[in-house]
Amino acid sequence: MADELDLNSLNDEELVGQMHDDLYDGLKDEIEQAVHILLGRGWQPYDVLTQALVEGMRVVGEDFRDGILFVPEVLLAANAMKAGMAILRPLLAETGAPKIGKMVIGTVKGDIHDIGKNLVAMMMEGAGFEVINIGINNAVENFLAAIAEHQPDIIGMSALLTTTMPYMKVVIDTLKEKGMRNDFIVLVGGAPLNEAFANAIGADAYCRDAAVAVETAKNLMARRQGSVQERARA
């Protein structure tokens, strides 16, 4: 435990290393404290984010993938990450740093399966995304309301029943009707889906698990921001 350790006594490099360990160990209070210390020492919020938090969670993600870490441990790590992000997010917005991204995620109408969706939400938060989890049994109106309120970059839909999978298309078609479809990255998931289905309904990607969801979200965000920057330059 880090009880005895005074984080202030560490130099920058030691502190960042310690933060990687503290994220790994899911120590939320310590992460919050360390974020404040780095900011106090004049660090750019974006550097705190990338060098301390994202890098630490990269290691967590790797060890989750390799079967070393257990889900409850990753949950704690993600919560610590989320706490650090909560401090950085307003500062990042002020400094115009590249966005990691915001996601609205929910299980679609008629469906109450949420274990997988919650795992995805947890891993996305762990990767620094801001996640608005709108729960289960969501009609298209709920997605629209969440979009209006939170202005997300990514919309995530989960369905575990063949009887509710088609509802994902209802949501996507509604976005199209409203001319909003291209404003968002749409990710879909759930065990009975496959890639062909995701293509058929017009989603951007199907993700077979939470780790793939994070990878895909990062890639698509990078591509999107690239094209946004390109457009700005043109």
Added chain:
Amino acid sequence: MPDAEIPPVGRRGAGRAARRAARLAPVAASVPFITRRIPLYAVLNDEGLALIEHNADTVLEEVGIDFKGDAEALALWREAGAGIDGERVHIPRGLCRSIIAAHAPAHYTQHARNPARSVVIGDDHTVFAPAYGPPFVHDLDHGRRYGTIEDFRNFVRLAYLSPWLHHSGGTVCEPVDLPVNKRHLDMVYSHMRYSDKPFMGSVTAPERAADTVAMAEILFGADWIDPATGRPRTAVTSLINANSPLVWDATMLGALKTYARANQANLITPFILAGAMAPVTAVGACTVTLAEAMAGIAFTQLVSPGAPVILGSFCSSISMKSGAPTFGTPEPSLVLFVMAALARRLGVPFRSGGALCAAKIPDAQAAYESAMTMLPACLAGTNFILHTAGWLEGGLAMGYEKFVMDADQAGMLQTLLNGVDLSPGGQAMDAIREVGPGRHFLGCAHTQAHFATAFHTSSLANNNSFEQWEAEGRQDMAQRANAQWKRMLRDYEPPPIDPATDDALLDFIARRKAAFPDSNV
């Protein structure tokens, strides 16, 4: 089958042709359901069971359980004496048990359209039913793909043909090629037309449950009402899952009420992935299961006193390293034994088990994991074993080869449950006297009388010499199973049905389909 008739094999038999025909024909369904003649296996004593009962009552009283989106349910509970806080129902200690003791039957007959195939669910009986729910199907030739109505019919046909499956099941696979709001009509019809075994109904919406009941009424015609009770006969058993932890939702409650009011059976099942939907310990999972099940079962009796009901328990663990459900692990087997004992103390039939596995193909993992659940389910005295045949990939796929492999195993388990024959024939003293020391038993009168049925013979296992197996193409179990299911489907003939009944069913379906537009939502 200790009391089966043994056909004579005397010299005045009909010679080769007759015997070949008899031996190669598929074995006829031996019994409509199993009556267990071996003792129960218990993992907890009365004190342990009483502790879990106490804790479950504490959960219901103190934590409470949600009945969501159903004002009528809340009213019924209030009237029964429960405390209502929003949608949360706090049920006083002992209330569920007393409602259940007063009204819920300890066993019931689920009628089949062929009366010889009706099953008794409860007491010391066991009924095997196929797997339920998979959106995908799998076979060696085509791999994994979404299920269609033709796959659905095929699995109904295979279950009909299997002498070891007593029940046609429900959603044997999901016919993804049909519109969501109408596919239940074709599913229920398939069970009625392509099999004459009992089956399960639709639960995905109350009106789909009502369609199921209406079709059962047409199917049973004049036999629908039991003159002894003035109520409909129980012809459908349907799967009602809790949304664990501690939630009953409007969809399931709607189907439950529809069936209970029509005197049809509800299979009340908390389906728990321990670690995610209940604590990680066996006792914790049992406590949540019992609390949810008691609340669900008592609710059926508030809706319709005396309506048949089963206590179901589906518990699996999850991989704590990925969240993926795991099957055939030992902890859920312990839960199964405990829940079976708790259901007996509650006085209601028990459902659990199945040939559960996480394997993607019919391989060694599939076989080991399946056996790890089927054997405990049988030894625990489980009355209704859903998912006995076909289950792959945690319920995501229904396997053709896996189906016939599992059915073959079910035959073995039936023999195990039949127990030990202590009759004079079973004692075989005449054989021991006749043969005496130092000779063999193959020719003695007793063996001549019993050889054909003495040992359960697998229709799939290969016991030949290495050389013969090699000469026959080195086929593994799955390849042999592939040949078997194809042969079964090729030779399948539907059971006869009264054409007027069939027309009435088809007419009902046509009218229902015309009544509202197709929809996939």
